[in-house]
Amino acid sequence: MADVTIIKYNAGNVMSVMYALERIGVSYHLTDNPEEILAAQKIIFPGVGEASTAMKSLVDNGLDKIIPDLKQPFLGTCVGMQLLCKHSEEGDVECLGVFDVPIIKFPKTEGFKIPQTGWNNLYNYNCELLNGIKENAYVYYNHSFYAPLCENTVATTDYILPYSGMLQKDNFYACQFHSEISGDVGEQIFKNFMNL
Amino acid sequence: MLTKRIIPCLDIKNGRTVKGTNFVNLRDAGDAVELAAIYAKEGADELVFLDITATVEGRKTLLDLVKKVAHTINIPFTVGGGIGSVADVSALLNAGADKISINSSAVKNPDLISELAQEFGSQCIVVAIDTRHVEMKKHIVHTHGGRTPTELETISWAKEVEDRGAGEILLTSMDADGTKDGFALELTATISENAGIPIIASGGAGNMDHFQEVFTTGKADAGLAASIFHFKEIGIIDLKTYLTEKGIPMRL
Numbered sequence: 001m002a003d004v005t006i007i008k009y010n011a012g013n014v015m016s017v018m019y020a021l022e023r024i025g026v027s028y029h030l031t032d033n034p035e036e037i038l039a040a041q042k043i044i045f046p047g048v049g050e051a052s053t054a055m056k057s058l059v060d061n062g063l064d065k066i067i068p069d070l071k072q073p074f075l076g077t078c079v080g081m082q083l084l085c086k087h088s089e090e091g092d093v094e095c096l097g098v099f100d101v102p103i104i105k106f107p108k109t110e111g112f113k114i115p116q117t118g119w120n121n122l123y124n125y126n127c128e129l130l131n132g133i134k135e136n137a138y139v140y141y142n143h144s145f146y147a148p149l150c151e152n153t154v155a156t157t158d159y160i161l162p163y164s165g166m167l168q169k170d171n172f173y174a175c176q177f178h179s180e181i182s183g184d185v186g187e188q189i190f191k192n193f194m195n196l
Numbered sequence: 197m198l199t200k201r202i203i204p205c206l207d208i209k210n211g212r213t214v215k216g217t218n219f220v221n222l223r224d225a226g227d228a229v230e231l232a233a234i235y236a237k238e239g240a241d242e243l244v245f246l247d248i249t250a251t252v253e254g255r256k257t258l259l260d261l262v263k264k265v266a267h268t269i270n271i272p273f274t275v276g277g278g279i280g281s282v283a284d285v286s287a288l289l290n291a292g293a294d295k296i297s298i299n300s301s302a303v304k305n306p307d308l309i310s311e312l313a314q315e316f317g318s319q320c321i322v323v324a325i326d327t328r329h330v331e332m333k334k335h336i337v338h339t340h341g342g343r344t345p346t347e348l349e350t351i352s353w354a355k356e357v358e359d360r361g362a363g364e365i366l367l368t369s370m371d372a373d374g375t376k377d378g379f380a381l382e383l384t385a386t387i388s389e390n391a392g393i394p395i396i397a398s399g400g401a402g403n404m405d406h407f408q409e410v411f412t413t414g415k416a417d418a419g420l421a422a423s424i425f426h427f428k429e430i431g432i433i434d435l436k437t438y439l440t441e442k443g444i445p446m447r448l
Contacts, residue, residue: 015292019266049317113394113417115319115363119241119447120198138199138447140272142319142363159198181272181294183236 002029003194005040007067007080010057017046017077020180024187026194032061042194043072046180047079051103051145052091054079068096073196074172075129081167081174082145090145098172101150101164109160115144120157120177122165127154129166129173129192137185139165139177146176199445200411201241201418202432203396204425206231208247208277211257213426229264235425236269238432241447243269244297244366244420247277259291266292274322276366280308282315289316297322297366300339303346303353306360313361322396323362325354327383328370335383342370354387365391366420368398376402376424384414396420404430404438411444 003026006014014030021028021044028044031037045067047054058064067074067084076084083095088103095103106114119138122130130137141157147164149156157165157176167174173193179186207214212226232243245265247258255278262275275288276297285296302309302323312321326342327335327350335350354365367387369380379400388395397416401407401424410416424430436446 015266015290016294019292020270022267023270048319108392114392115394116198117319117364117394118198118201118417141198142272144319178272178294181270183270187270 001041002027004028004042004044005037006030007037007043007045007063008032009061009063010054014046016178016180017044020186020190024191024194026190032063034062034066037063038066038070040072042196043070043074044193045074045076045080045084047077047081047083049079050091051079051082051088051095052093055083055088055091055093055095058083058096064096068098071171073193075193076172076174077179078143078176081176082147084167084172084174085147088145099147099150099152099167099169099174101147101152101167103145103147105145106160112160116141116159118142119182120159120165122155122157124156125154127166127168127173128196129168129189130155131192133185133188139175139179139182139185141177143176197445199241199447200416200439201396202239202407202436202446203242203244203418203420204235204240204432205244205246205398205420205422207422208245208258208261209249210251210254211249211261214248228261229268231426232265232273233268235432236271239436239448240271240432241418242271243273245273245275245277246297247275249278259287262288262291262293276322276324282311285312285316289320295320295322295364297324299324299326302357303337303339303348306356309357309360309362313363318361318363318393321362322364322366323357324366324368325350325357326368326370327380329380329383338370342368342373350383351387351390354391358391358393362393364394364396366396366398369400372400373398375400378402378406379410379414379416379419381409381414384410384416388415388417394418401430404435407435408439408442408444411439 155166337348394417401421
């Protein structure tokens, strides 16, 4: 059995995640089959693109029903993180509701470009996926929508306002940034996830 | 705090870098994958690969190169050159590119920008604009490496590509390109101030102060250069250290 199962759905390409796992020697299995997902040891839920389209793809495969009840270590990245939240303003769509927080658009603000594109730092760590990573580590972001700070926030980033860089609740872990292309920091996060 | 980005650009032909390189520790100076790995290790924030291959065979080689690069480096990279359709973009993203850049094809068919943004999301669509100063305060978009003028006025074209869904603009001043006299600061600042999306400034970098200027006076979000990095005139670590000392936010 592969070390980790990647959920396949219509949300952009997952190649970057697969390559990142190969670089750290992790074997993976890509599937949209609910039974295979239920049987997985660990699960990665990537995502780029538009939230309502991605959510529709999950619903079409029946994955919206099983994901919130999974018990394995589960890691959502970027749009994958956003879909784990309650609702997204992008396409005004109900999401999976694992995290009780909405996804909203950055407010238009003088001096700030949207999407936020580039490297920004994390602080106020409270997550084992950040073990061994020094405070204020830089990660790569590329997004227009964000999760406000909430009780599940386990790392914070500032852009226009402080928001959730990472969320965690029980077995569900999530990064707003692209851990798969966030240099050595991103690789350490995947390694820590694989060591859970 | 969001940092400013330093982006080395590699020109690719038939899968290999074509502009000369001066990396003594490279086994093969033309190997784009090795060069990319060195830049990533030295702290480049992103990479841009510009394919100047004209043949179908060469394009296939490009896809192999993109796969190898994606497999090797752990930072984002953009691929541009010869992209004219949704299928071209799909192939590059599936090979592992994080973003793609379009130029002449966007000028020829502006609807392509909207189509690509719709299909893949704005965040991975970079529109490259090659511009040349023609008369008093007037800047015109050029294609074919800056040789062919278009009807488009640069500042309004920048606004249009944003409205059509571009996620970033790669602005190259053909007047400054190759001079090493510094970036086109005034034009970059005007476009950046009018834009809601990030601007990557390109053309004219000759020393570290030029980067400081483009991030302050030029209001750019990222600075791109090729030969000064390839010929090791400026080291990426040295540049980022220098800019940090000057108060520019950098990822070190």
